[in-house]
Amino acid sequence: MGGKRIGELMTGAAAAGADRWLAGAAWVDGRYCPIEEAKISVLDLGVTRSDCTYDVAHVWRGRFYRLDDHLDRFSASMARLRLDPGHDRAKIEAIVHGCVRHAGLREAYVSMTCTRGRTAAGSRDLRTARNTFYCYAIPFVWISTPDQQAGGASLWVSTVTRIPPQSVDPAVKNYHWLDLDMALLDAYDHDAQLVVLRDLTGAITEGPGFNVFAFVNGRWLTPAAGTLGGITRLSVIELAAEAGQPVEQGLLTADDLRRADEVLVTSTAGGIIPVTVIDGRPVGTGMPGRLTAQLRDRYWARHQDPQYSTPVRYNEQD
Numbered sequence: 001m002g003g004k005r006i007g008e009l010m011t012g013a014a015a016a017g018a019d020r021w022l023a024g025a026a027w028v029d030g031r032y033c034p035i036e037e038a039k040i041s042v043l044d045l046g047v048t049r050s051d052c053t054y055d056v057a058h059v060w061r062g063r064f065y066r067l068d069d070h071l072d073r074f075s076a077s078m079a080r081l082r083l084d085p086g087h088d089r090a091k092i093e094a095i096v097h098g099c100v101r102h103a104g105l106r107e108a109y110v111s112m113t114c115t116r117g118r119t120a121a122g123s124r125d126l127r128t129a130r131n132t133f134y135c136y137a138i139p140f141v142w143i144s145t146p147d148q149q150a151g152g153a154s155l156w157v158s159t160v161t162r163i164p165p166q167s168v169d170p171a172v173k174n175y176h177w178l179d180l181d182m183a184l185l186d187a188y189d190h191d192a193q194l195v196v197l198r199d200l201t202g203a204i205t206e207g208p209g210f211n212v213f214a215f216v217n218g219r220w221l222t223p224a225a226g227t228l229g230g231i232t233r234l235s236v237i238e239l240a241a242e243a244g245q246p247v248e249q250g251l252l253t254a255d256d257l258r259r260a261d262e263v264l265v266t267s268t269a270g271g272i273i274p275v276t277v278i279d280g281r282p283v284g285t286g287m288p289g290r291l292t293a294q295l296r297d298r299y300w301a302r303h304q305d306p307q308y309s310t311p312v313r314y315n316e317q318d
């Protein structure tokens with residue numbers, strides 16, 4: 001992991017002040033604050049209706065990974081939902097950097113959200129709502145910790161159906177997580193760490209915070225539709241091609257997962273995660289696979305590559 005954070009290098013009163021920022025920093029209502037002080041209105045339609053979109057980027061060893069791709073996806077999602085964050089892209093980018101800088105984090109989970117906001121008292125006309133933008137940076141979050149990844153994660157194929165894309169477009173990153181959350185609770189009941197959901201036809205879609213790939217019949221197979229266009233998913237598609245591992249975007253079934261040589265899931269929160277147990281049974285040899293290990297090494301190496309990463313602006317003032 002990275003070196004000491006800004007607050008850890010201070011002493012006395014300065015350190016006490018900086019301590020408030022160590023758990024993370026947010027930008028809400030036009031100003032930065034320690035994460036525990038960040039609040040939004042209970043009347044915000046993002047809270048009462050999940051009427052919002054968000055994106056999550058990450059910082060590794062002081063560098064953002066593919067920040068432009070995250071900002072592109074966030075802009076496209078806001079446009080789809082007719083949300084206006086009230087700031088241009090350069091300002092949003094500056095705020096994202098500012099949150100990491102205020103928290104002094106070298107490894108960070110960086111979330112940006114645009115909500116519908118509030119309508120005037122008594123009105124239900126969404127068009128009159130003033131949209132709200134907020135952002136925060138907290139210490140890096142893992143959906144599967146490095147220790148868990150060393151042995152591989154366990155995955156449960158849920159009987160909960162994923163919300164149909166015709167109702168809520170999964171390509172727009174959203175907070176409609178009740179299907180994902182209920183499926184995850186179901187997985188915990190079956191001693192699994194992760195869960196994947198199927199669509200109405202029975203095809204595999206995605207899980208809470210990740211996309212899924214199976215190496216079956218000599219190629220990586222990942223769902224072509226019905227999922228978020230994950231930035232880590234995109235990385236795997238590119239890295240596999242570079243490594244000479246064929247990839248197909250198509251129809252993935254639960255049977256494919258169960259008979260695959262290797263299975264992996266991809267997320268900003270944890271990278272490329274080997275899956276070694278599905279529904280209580282081993283995947284392939286039951287150990288993290290060789291191809292997955294190659295992709296993981298290449299993925300983390302890319303975090304220092306200027307083509308895919310940009311340094312955090314730690315020295316700017318605001």
Ligand SMILES: Cc1ncc(COP(=O)(O)O)c(C=O)c1O
Pocket residue numbers: 056173206207208209210211227228229230231232233266267268269
């Ligand atoms: C539903 C869903 N699918 C997939 C992903 C993975 O996307 P990314 O690799 O961009 O983190 C996420 C990320 O949070 C997600 O929420």
